[in-house]
Amino acid sequence: MTQLRTHNPDAARPRKPATAAPIDASFLETLLGYNARRAALAVIEVFLERMAPYGLRPVDFSVMSLVTHNPGITSRQLCTALGILPPNLVGMINALEGRGLIERKPHPHDGRALGIHLTAAGRKLMQEAEQTAAALEGDVGNRLSPAELKTLIRLLKKVYKPG
Amino acid sequence: MTQLRTHNPDAARPRKPATAAPIDASFLETLLGYNARRAALAVIEVFLERMAPYGLRPVDFSVMSLVTHNPGITSRQLCTALGILPPNLVGMINALEGRGLIERKPHPHDGRALGIHLTAAGRKLMQEAEQTAAALEGDVGNRLSPAELKTLIRLLKKVYKPG
């Protein structure tokens, strides 16, 4: 069974609202890495809450989404696409298969590999889960306009995508 | 002694350049969280390389930078500002103090707390390290224009900063 991360967002916060500590973090806030990590953690925090009903952590969702849009994808391809190491994927796949969300079938062209497919239950789950994920984007739009969100994603891609 | 993360960037990549796997990740790439995490990891990867000569992981650099710009800051304040849990900060502080980069002095107004200050060695190290960190921003500018970088950071702040 997949163990969902507890991720208590208050855990790293003051045990009691502190007495106004005007800490100067201005230098750190000029750094792209610092801001990108902070933003990623903030979004992932909301993601964790919204996906908890589906029993999907971000990485599980990513795997399921790739299987959804690439039926028959192999473990090897999942690892490459998501930057996961093969030994660390095994448990996730086993858990998802154990939940009846995916199934492994022999690969048509390669006897070593196994193609991963969604089950009917997996398809049903992902229809809702992807809708929830898309809706989450709109909710961040409480802080960002649709145009800003589009710009932000475009610039983030420029940072991490080769070429 | 602070143990630097190995973080072998090739570890999660194909053991041999794969035979062109045209995986469709288009849905994931519409998600802010996915893109933000990918971008953060890409920048942090470069950060790790550049900061290795100083023996500073991202979190060590963040702590040192806050101490630099907030002399006498307490552990408690560092934890709040960086989202670190107190038990997890202790080892970092001890390691930095053991390297002679910081020192703890009694807090003027609170007998429970200890104010953290840079040593001369710490000041010297951070002068170079912050310069290196700033230069790293310019190098990402190989992919982003200065204006785009500025926009990107502004939008990232809107995502994670309250208000």
Place this chain on the structure above:
DNA sequence: TATTGTTATACTCTATAACTATA
């Protein structure tokens, strides 16, 4: 009674080495 700093500890995440079956 509450907070700072700390120890001990557990759980998750990420990484390496090595094995098997197949190519």
Place this chain on the structure above:
DNA sequence: TATAGTTATAGAGTATAACAATA
């Protein structure tokens, strides 16, 4: 010889509970 999938295991990151000293 090389690759896909797997097992075992080690290390780093993150979490909770509980304690002493001070407020």
